[in-house]
Amino acid sequence: MKVPPLNLTPDINRVGMTLPFSPDLLWRYPLSLPQSASPSSPMLDVKNQMPTHLAADPRMWSRDDVTAFLRWFEREFELPTIELSKFCMNGKALCMLTKSDLADRAPGAGDILHNTLQFLLRDAPQVPQSPLTPHHPLLSPSPLTTSPGQPWSIMNHDIHNFSHLLHQGGSVTLSPAPSEQSGGSPRHPDTASSTSSTSTAAYHHSSAASTGSAHSGSQSDSEDSTRDSSSPQRSPLPPNNVSAVSAFPAHALASLKHITDCQRAAAAAAAAAAAAAQNVNSHQDNLQQHQHHQLQHQHQHQSQPPSLQPQGPIGPNEEPVETGTNGRLLWDFLQQLLNDPQQRYSRHIAWKNRDTGVFKIVDPPGLARLWGIQKNHLSMNYDKMSRALRYYYRVNILRKVQGERHCYQFLRNPSELKSIKNISMLRSTPLQSPRSKDTIPIVQPAPMEEEEGPTDLSMSSIHHQYHASPAPMETQPQNLTCEPHNLSVTIKTEEYLEHSYE
DNA sequence: CACCCGGAAGGTTA
DNA sequence: CTAACCTTCCGGGT
Numbered sequence A: 001m002k003v004p005p006l007n008l009t010p011d012i013n014r015v016g017m018t019l020p021f022s023p024d025l026l027w028r029y030p031l032s033l034p035q036s037a038s039p040s041s042p043m044l045d046v047k048n049q050m051p052t053h054l055a056a057d058p059r060m061w062s063r064d065d066v067t068a069f070l071r072w073f074e075r076e077f078e079l080p081t082i083e084l085s086k087f088c089m090n091g092k093a094l095c096m097l098t099k100s101d102l103a104d105r106a107p108g109a110g111d112i113l114h115n116t117l118q119f120l121l122r123d124a125p126q127v128p129q130s131p132l133t134p135h136h137p138l139l140s141p142s143p144l145t146t147s148p149g150q151p152w153s154i155m156n157h158d159i160h161n162f163s164h165l166l167h168q169g170g171s172v173t174l175s176p177a178p179s180e181q182s183g184g185s186p187r188h189p190d191t192a193s194s195t196s197s198t199s200t201a202a203y204h205h206s207s208a209a210s211t212g213s214a215h216s217g218s219q220s221d222s223e224d225s226t227r228d229s230s231s232p233q234r235s236p237l238p239p240n241n242v243s244a245v246s247a248f249p250a251h252a253l254a255s256l257k258h259i260t261d262c263q264r265a266a267a268a269a270a271a272a273a274a275a276a277a278q279n280v281n282s283h284q285d286n287l288q289q290h291q292h293h294q295l296q297h298q299h300q301h302q303s304q305p306p307s308l309q310p311q312g313p314i315g316p317n318e319e320p321v322e323t324g325t326n327g328r329l330l331w332d333f334l335q336q337l338l339n340d341p342q343q344r345y346s347r348h349i350a351w352k353n354r355d356t357g358v359f360k361i362v363d364p365p366g367l368a369r370l371w372g373i374q375k376n377h378l379s380m381n382y383d384k385m386s387r388a389l390r391y392y393y394r395v396n397i398l399r400k401v402q403g404e405r406h407c408y409q410f411l412r413n414p415s416e417l418k419s420i421k422n423i424s425m426l427r428s429t430p431l432q433s434p435r436s437k438d439t440i441p442i443v444q445p446a447p448m449e450e451e452e453g454p455t456d457l458s459m460s461s462i463h464h465q466y467h468a469s470p471a472p473m474e475t476q477p478q479n480l481t482c483e484p485h486n487l488s489v490t491i492k493t494e495e496y497l498e499h500s501y502e
Numbered sequence B: 001c002a003c004c005c006g007g008a009a010g011g012t013t014a
Numbered sequence C: 001c002t003a004a005c006c007t008t009c010c011g012g013g014t
Helices: A023-028 A041-049 A063-076 A091-096 A099-105 A110-123 A153-168 A189-195 A197-202 A207-213 A219-225 A242-247 A250-259 A261-301 A330-338 A364-375 A382-394 A414-419 A423-428 A434-438 A455-461 A484-501
Strands: A349-353 A358-361 A398-400 A407-410
Touching: A063 A091, A330 A349, A330 A364, A330 A382, A330 A414, A364 A382, A382 A398
Parallel strands: none
Antiparallel strands: A349 A358, A358 A407, A398 A407
């Protein structure tokens, strides 16, 4: 049952993409959590320890293999000791156990084990199982992933991912509690800005980044995401390469995270340090180098970005901003992907202009798939995800960039959002007064900023704009979509946007 | 046809 | 039980 909320970590799919999830972690812990400090390593660790002789397809395992796997598994994820006597069976039998069976036999590790097995099955070379997926994503050629390698490679991936996830994972849960997040001072412009403002600063107009990111190409396939998913739990695989990830059960990750809190903590610390270092680089370089990094990492690890840095929004120098939600909320999820230091998700979503908060969903189906994984709604598709995005219009978290397909603009930076306890407040507040609506220039009063104030914040916050910058970039967004009804009209002002992002 | 837009109803979770 | 936050459907517009 109940698996914790999942936070996936990005790596899941090594394929090229990996989920962003668990972003929080990312944000928080800058580097990779993995135990090893080395970026690449999370996987490595795992790998090292994991019995390499195991077949990628767990159904092929012998009884001894099962034992070896379990030992490795409990150790790797720091799970409670698994009574091997309860697993005197071969891989095929193991794979036939239900989640509850596994939970009974391995208290405290049932979900994870189940999910891990499902994951492995899914990716197994010939996996008959996943109905939906004829070909496994993992296997499928993703440009990014290159992983020729050993037979094992596949398995390694998965596992890596898991472990990775685990490590990172974490925390989380809280959608509700955003307040905590920003580590330091939430709303200060500074802090807040870390994301935004700073970010702004940091993030240059990175059109480059965004565009660059767009490599993708893979999208085409992604489309399928639309609804198939027949089996919820197991995940249908995503057809496309890109999102191999999709297949991965978020829950598993979540569970894992739980378990690995300890690890995370440790990792976090390490990460923090690293993060600091990275931040600096990252920004500037990010844009330019991201790609390189990505490629490198991916190629090397295949997907694993072990190093994800949690920081997400790292400001240039600032502390990582965490979102308290860990990517559980859509806006947070998107922010995390967008701010992934390694730009691992640039094929799915990228900033068009970070300063103004304008971003483009490069691969709608692929992004939807990732979101679906994150939420464990495998039938997620762009249509549905976009509906959720549209709900953000009314709370002024987002607005559509007119004329640009798949382009949206964040009206508030993550810090603000986090600081706001209840987005609902925002919603209720229609953007401020009527005038605002009309007036395009909502630029608002700076003073307030949001958040804090209780209710008000809703209102005030409404202003939108990434206020990050002191300057007026803000300006424009105005339209903000405040209330749909009223304002809708005004919205046209988009022009601003245009120039803004472009 | 693919987007995009929101209303309506239902689900999950804290 | 409630509210938030979607998820799922859907008709309509561009």
